[in-house]
Amino acid sequence: MTVFGFHASHEQVDPRQLLADVQSAERAGFGAAMCSDHFAPWSRRQGHSGHAWSWLGAALATTGLRLGVVTAPGQRYHPAIIAQASATLAQMFPGRFWMAPGSGENLNEHITGDPWPEKEERQRRLEEGIDVIRRLHRGETVTHRGRVTVEHARLWDLPPEPVPLIAPAVSRRTTARSAAWADGFITVNQPVETLRELLQAYRGNGGRGPAALQVHLSWAPSQREAERIAMEQWQSNVLPPPRCWDLALPENFEAATAGAGPEDVTGVVNVSADLDRHVRWLAEYAALGFDEVYLHFVGRHQAPFLEAFGAEVLPALSALSTRTERTERTERTAEPAP
Numbered sequence: 520m521t522v523f524g525f526h527a528s529h530e531q532v533d534p535r536q537l538l539a540d541v542q543s544a545e546r547a548g549f550g551a552a553m554c555s556d557h558f559a560p561w562s563r564r565q566g567h568s569g570h571a572w573s574w575l576g577a578a579l580a581t582t583g584l585r586l587g588v589v590t591a592p593g594q595r596y597h598p599a600i601i602a603q604a605s606a607t608l609a610q611m612f613p614g615r616f617w618m619a620p621g622s623g624e625n626l627n628e629h630i631t632g633d634p635w636p637e638k639e640e641r642q643r644r645l646e647e648g649i650d651v652i653r654r655l656h657r658g659e660t661v662t663h664r665g666r667v668t669v670e671h672a673r674l675w676d677l678p679p680e681p682v683p684l685i686a687p688a689v690s691r692r693t694t695a696r697s698a699a700w701a702d703g704f705i706t707v708n709q710p711v712e713t714l715r716e717l718l719q720a721y722r723g724n725g726g727r728g729p730a731a732l733q734v735h736l737s738w739a740p741s742q743r744e745a746e747r748i749a750m751e752q753w754q755s756n757v758l759p760p761p762r763c764w765d766l767a768l769p770e771n772f773e774a775a776t777a778g779a780g781p782e783d784v785t786g787v788v789n790v791s792a793d794l795d796r797h798v799r800w801l802a803e804y805a806a807l808g809f810d811e812v813y814l815h816f817v818g819r820h821q822a823p824f825l826e827a828f829g830a831e832v833l834p835a836l837s838a839l840s841t842r843t844e845r846t847e848r849t850e851r852t853a854e855p856a857p
Contacts, residue, residue, distance in 0.1 A: 521805035521842050523833060524551035525602035525825075526733055526815035527578070530560035531752060534569030538577055540821040545582045549831025552578065553733070553813050556590040558627040561772045562755035565819075572604050579612045586616060589687050589705070590624030593641070594631055599672045602655040617683040618703030619705050620649055622764075629767045638761060640666070649684060649700055656681055683728065688717070689760060693808070695720040703728030705811075708735060708789065711803065717810050729810035734801065735788045737817050738824055742792040748818040749788045750781055757783045788817055794827060798835045805840070 525544035527537050541552050556571035571588050579586055592598040601620070602785050608616045622641035629635060636644065644666040654661045655674045663669040686697030694704060694717045704721045706714070718730055735756075737749035755772040756763075757779045766772055776783075784790070789800050804812050816824035 521809060521836075522550040523801065523836060524553060524584075524811060524813040525549040526813045527552055527554040527574075527639075528815060528817075529554055529571055529574065529733070530557055531565045531567055531568050531817070531819050532821065534574050537569070538574065538581065540825070541578050541584070542582055543586050543822065543825050544690055546830075547825045548833045549584070549814075549829070551585045551586040551587075551811060551813070552582070553589070555730075556588050556627075558630055559769055561626065562753075563773065564751060564768050565769075572608075575608060575616070576611075579608060579615060584615070587618060587685065589619040589621060591621050591628065591645075592648040593644045593667060594623060594628040594633060595802045597669075598651040599655060599661070599669055600668055600744065601648070602652040603674055605652070605682045606656055606674050606678045607676060609680070609682045610676050613679050617685055617703070617768065619685040619687040620645060620652070621687040624764050624765045626769075626772075635765065635767075638764070642696070646700065646722045646767075652684070653681070681817075685731065686721075686726075688721075691716055691720045695724045697721070698724035698726035701726060701728065705731040705733065707733045708787075708804070711807065713806070714807055714809075717795065723737045730808060731813065732804055732809045733815055734804065735815050735817055736797060736800075737788050738773040738794070738797060738827065739792055739818075741789075745790050745792045746781055746785075749784045749790045749813060751824075752819065753788050753817045754779050757787055778798055794831045795835075797828070798839070801832070801836055802839050805836070822840045 525541060527541050532540060544552060554571050557568045558570050561568060575586060575588060590601060592601040606619050622645045623637045647665050647667050651661055651663055651669055655672060656678060658677050660671055660673040661669050680823055683702040686701035688694040688697055688704060689706055698721050704726055706717055739743045739745040739748060755776050757776055790798060801812060
């Protein structure tokens with residue numbers, strides 16, 4: 520059965536309010552939560568960027584949800600520090616924390632002043648960092664000299680079980696490559712056929728663990744308001760890779776997307792005032808084979824979304840899942856014995 524979770528957007532909501540929002544999401548019936556680890560938002564209109572790791576400790580302590588974070592070891596963070604932070608959360612909250620280490624975005628990483636590498640170099644640096652993190656989580660004393668340098672590092676408080684490392688990917692190539700090391704895979708909403716190809720790339724190359732999807736959506740009581748929210752908050756996020764990975768400042772994103780219109784935004788955000796339409800979208804994603812689907816309402820004020828989706832969308836998805844399971848059981852029972 521697909522788990523429907525809440526995406527906590529640090530780039531759009533201040534940390535104190537976002538903590539209240541994730542608590543509200545649990546009360547509304549969401550089964551999990553996730554966030555991304557940014558140093559800056561994609562636009563000045565979004566206007567926030569609290570420290571994800573600080574917030575995660577509070578969110579895990581004040582909810583019973585399983586939580587995850589998309590992060591980038593290698594430039595802004597030394598991999599040993601990420602290993603320590605993740606091990607500490609996993610030790611404090613066993614079985615409830617995962618992280619998705621990616622190759623990063625210049626928007627967050629440029630603050631070190633180091634050059635921004637090409638994608639292949641970033642990917643190799645990530646894979647070295649993942650090896651370092653796994654070894655530290657096993658209790659090894661690690662010395663490593665390569666794209667990252669580690670000198671006699673050891674973690675003194677280990678997680679009771681390995682922290683799941685989930686691969687964030689949006690292309691077939693990166694998805695297939697990540698199957699060699701990942702404990703699961705996460706992507707963002709794209710055309711259904713593209714999502715099907717990504718799932719096949721991961722599973723077909725031996726990828727194990729859950730497949731997760733983050734869905735950007737905009738809902739409001741009127742279609743006009745849903746469209747206004749999406750345009751105001753997500754216009755700066757319509758750039759495809761690699762350009763979205765390489766820009767350094769929110770102002771750069773704003774300038775690059777100044778001419779984007781509603782049709783561009785609806786290409787990356789599911790926009791509708793019709794709750795049934797959102798149910799159909801989400802059910803279709805689940806039917807593709809995603810084990811976890813995280814809902815990201817792109818507005819800044821989460822309460823109306825949480826109330827509406829908790830009251831109508833989540834129960835409808837649960838009912839659909841129950842009917843599907845009953846049908847599958849009936850079909851299995853009706854199959855003749857070999």
